[in-house]
Amino acid sequence: MEKKSEISIVLSGAAGQGVQAVEHILTRVAKDSGFHVFATKEYMSRVRGGNNSTEIRISSQPVKAYVDRIDVLVPLNDNAIERLRPRITEETIILGEKKYVENEKNSIGILLEEIAESFGNKIYENSVAIGILAGIIKAEEDALVNNIKAYFSKKSEEVVKANINAALKGYEIGKSLGLRFEIIPSEQVKKQYLLNGSEAVAKGAIAGGCNFISSYPMSPATTVFTELSRLSKQYGILVDQAEDEIAAANMAIAAWYAGARAMVSTSGGGFALMTEAISLSGMIETPIVVHLGQRPGPATGLPTRTEQGDLNLVLYAGHGDFPRIIYAPGNLCEAYELSAKAFNMADKYQVPVFILTDQYFLDSFYNVDEMPQVKIERYxxxxxxxxxxxxxxxxxxxxxxxxxxxxxxxxxxxxxxxxxxxxxxxxxxxxxxxxxxxxxxxxxxxxAVPPKLFGSENYKYLIVTWGSTQLIVKEALEKLGNKDVAMLHFSQVYPVPPIAESYLKKAQKVIFLEQNAAGQFANLIKLTFDGVDTRRRILKYDGFPFSVEQVMEAISKEVE
Structure with a gap:
């Protein structure tokens, strides 16, 4: 059977069981071995228990989007398999503790607990699993050892050594399984670094001169707040965890008034409390930059899931008429560049500027080269x-x-x-x-930042997207290989760049793809340009991201 140059690994277990630790270490082992990496996670709204999962794609070629396909499933508890049953195929290898996988087809049962206990404690089970997966992809042994050592560096020497030995035992097992994956490493990838959406927004804000962050924690936007807090001493950022979102927004406005460059990071429910402050910014013409990590509403909705449902919220927030700017980055480089630009535009035009992301975008990461060059503009x-x-x-x-x-x-x-x-x-x-x-x-x-066209300029069908769906749709179109279909992606959604009209009117058929129930951006386009048919829409609002396969299927139906 032909060897595959890519593997999609899904790990699933309860909150508190160490799924994130496995993700953190394995992705870095893969990258340091020269492999392209993409990872994203989904998790329940609970501190312990339940069932969460992480998808890790490791490939010879760049991979930057979520797929349904599971090549290797590693269940870490007894209900993981049933929860992921719809994504399991005849080719999925189910690898894990024998008691969890023994009744499944195409399964490999390994006594992970027993192996871990041979090194002193069953808590080393995750290190065994990391080693097995590293062995399957033929990662470099040094990369495995170094990343295990780095992750557990704050533990005792005895614990570090036990984790390394457990991982190396797993590494031997993984190599001996003889699975059909042959991923070709690249020396260039080793020089790159892993970055997620939260880090890209935070580092972009710093590049834009952010020196004040006031927020009240709210998933999923808290990750940007904590990243800026982590870097605060290094970059001279004043951090304030406010008593509520109202205070956070007003403090940011006050900081701008005093000459600082300030940001708040929040989600939809928190931003709802900030709308009066947004109006204040509009009236007194004092800038504010707001990062809004979207999640499904109304109300608490699905607090740990993803959606593009807050465009209307930021577009119409605040009473009275006043200008604003809304960015919605589609990849990590755009997140970095537009987060920096947000501060420059807020300063230049003295208006509120919004950066719209979502849970999927903030929690996804892949290997990247250097970020774009940006400069601080002061007015x-x-x-x-x-x-x-x-x-x-x-x-x-x-x-x-x-x-x-x-x-x-x-x-x-x-x-x-x-x-x-x-x-x-x-x-x-x-x-x-x-x-x-x-x-x-x-x-x-x-x-205004113009939209980007992906695909042939001689298109008949135009898929219109914004924000975090960019790379998912891009990969779907590449796999479809239909030269009549192109994608127009907007990373600035308001004001809509006028140049977009010519792209939209050139198409025989325009199809809007959005992660919300109303087609909020399609409705904005309808208000902006006369004569653009916005009726055809591919919409998803179940709290989970589009997969490449779902997009391929949906587009195929539209272009038949």
Whole structure:
């Protein structure tokens, strides 16, 4: 039988059973051995128990998307197999503790607990499993030893040694199984590094000059908050875990007013509490950057699952009319670049800027080269004695001063105000100030990030996507190999870049693919451009990400 150059491994077990530890170590062993890696996870909303799973794709070629296919399933508890039954095929190898797999077809039972106990404790079972999987993919032994040692470095020397020996025993077993995987390593991959969505957003924010983060923890966005907290001493970031989301958003606005570059990281339910602060930002023209990690609603919904359901929430958040910018990165490089850009655009236009991700995006990672080059752009001016915070200008952008930088007094007020920042009820001043704020949109649109076309320029069918579905659809189209089908991906969803209209009207058939029930972006396109048919939609809203196979099947039905 032909050997495969890729393997899709799924590990499944209870929360607290060490699934994430296996994922962490094995992916790094694979990358350090020169293999391309992609991993993502799904987990229940509970601290212990239940059943969670991690998918790890290891390949000779770049892999960056979720698939349904399971080549090797490693069940770590007794209900893992039944939960994943729909994804198990005749070719799936089920490998694990004998008592969990003995009644399954195509299974390999191994006495993991017994082997672990031979090294002193059954807690070494996960290290045995890591070793077996490393052996199956023919990973480098040094990579296995070094990553086991690094992961357990805070433990005693005795524990570190036992874990290494347990992993090496598993490594011997894995190599002896003779499974049909022949993954070709690359020296270039060894030089790359693994990055997930949370890290890409956090590091991009730092590259954009973020020096203040205030948040109230909320899954899945907490990971960005904790990553910035972890790096705070290294990069001089002031971190505040606020008492609630209202305080977090208002502190971020206050920090911008004082000259900092601040961000809040939240999810839909937390952002709902911030909408008054967003209106405040719009009125006083003080920037704010908001990262929103989407999850299914309404209310608590599915707190640990994924969805693209909050576009309307950020698009219409806040009372009154004022400009805003919404980014939705489709890959890790875009997340880094757009997170940095968010700070520059917030500073330049003095508006709220949003970065929309979701649970799938934040928890997925793969190996990458260096991130794009970005630079910090600052737009603060030194004030004089006659400084007017809201000077009426042709483009609507007033010079933004900060307290203590110059001789001027920087007045801001949440009531309508005149050029100096004094409260007013003048109809004429009100009209001029509303028009001034909205006037910014003309230049904001000029700065819009254009959508990216993937596939042939001579397309008949155009799949329209935004945010985290980019790489899933890209792989699906590559596997379909139909030159009549292309994808148009938006990493800026508002304001919609005007250039998009020509792409959309060129297609014979436009198909919107979104991870929500209403087709929120399709509806926005319908409002933006006349004459674009937005009726055809592929929608998913069960809390789980699209798989490459699901997208292939759905597109095939649309282009027959």
């Amino acid at each position: 603060i001016v030194k004030t004089d004695e006659n400084y007017k915070r809201y000077t009426l200008t042709e483009d609507g952008i007033s010079p933004r001063g900060i307290p203590g930088y110059g001789k001027g007094l920087v007045r801001v007020d949440s009531d309508e105000h005149d050029e100096y920042g004094h409260i007013t009820e003048s109809a004429e001043v009100r009209r001029k100030m509303v028009e001034k704020r909205l006037k910014k949109m003309e230049k904001i649109i000029q700065d």
